[in-house]
Amino acid sequence: MTQPVAAWPAPAPGAAPLRRIVSAQAALELRTLLRNGEQMLLTLVIPVLLLVAFGRADLVSIGTGISRIDFVVPGILALCVLSTAFTGQAIGTGFERRYGVLKRLGASPLSRSGLIAAKTVTVLVVELVQAAIVLGVGAILDWRPVASPAAVIWVPLLLLAGTAAFSGLALLMAGTLRAEATLAAANLLYLILLGLGAVLFPLSKFPAGMRPVLELLPSGALADGLRLVLAHGGGVPVSALVVLCVWAAAAIALAARTFRWE
Secondary structure, eight states: OOOOOOOOOOOOOSOOOHHHHHHHHHHHHHHHHHHOHHHHIIIIIHHHHHHHHHOOTTSOOOSSSSOHHHHHHHHHHHHHHIIIIIIIHHHHHHHHHHTTHHHHHHTSSOOHHHHHHHHHHHHHHHHHHHHHHHHHHHHHTTOOOOOOTTHHHHHHHHHHHHHHHHHHHHHHHHTTSOHHHHHHHHHHHHHHHHHHSSSSSOGGGSOTTTHHHHTTSHHHHHHHHHHHHHTSOOSOOHHHHHHHHHHHHHHHHHHHHHOOOO
């Protein structure tokens, strides 16, 4: 006697849930990043080398009332956000746009908001890895933060605000300039902010007329806000958060209006 054949389930066409789509795209972005030696150099190797080189105790005093390593570690954390959320993302997105990757993704179930969410998740994951490495190397170099319990709130808030600001600037640049121009401009701004953005050198070393302008740079606001919390044991980094939020709001608003996906 023949056995009855089980009926196949009825097909259910349609896109996967947004969470699964974003997770898959974020995983792809991470794999792409890990295969890119230039991006790994920018996001992991350079910050660690600068931390070791500028965090040595036998270097000359920087005249800030704190030790060299206490000054450098928050600056390197700010540099990690700059390199990942701005430089790396601007260059990567610019070339994705040039080669038609974004246009092809536009024909998939992945929406624009989903793509931005996936890139944001990727940036945050990379920044977590960077922070763990920097803090570990800093501890080896005898870094001992002077922070209140509130630092567990203010440090993530500063890093998130800095990520939003630099991501907005990255998308603004990648969505309006050609890929080659984005590559050149992103690397140039990286070097400028590295030298003038209070990352490795205190603003007191610059002429007095330049300091008010440099304090309004997102890198300077992020680095000084982190130092206030981690090196001075200060309270709420109000001015740093305000500067970063203004940069984030302005950059994201402009990017949303001007970004060209093709």
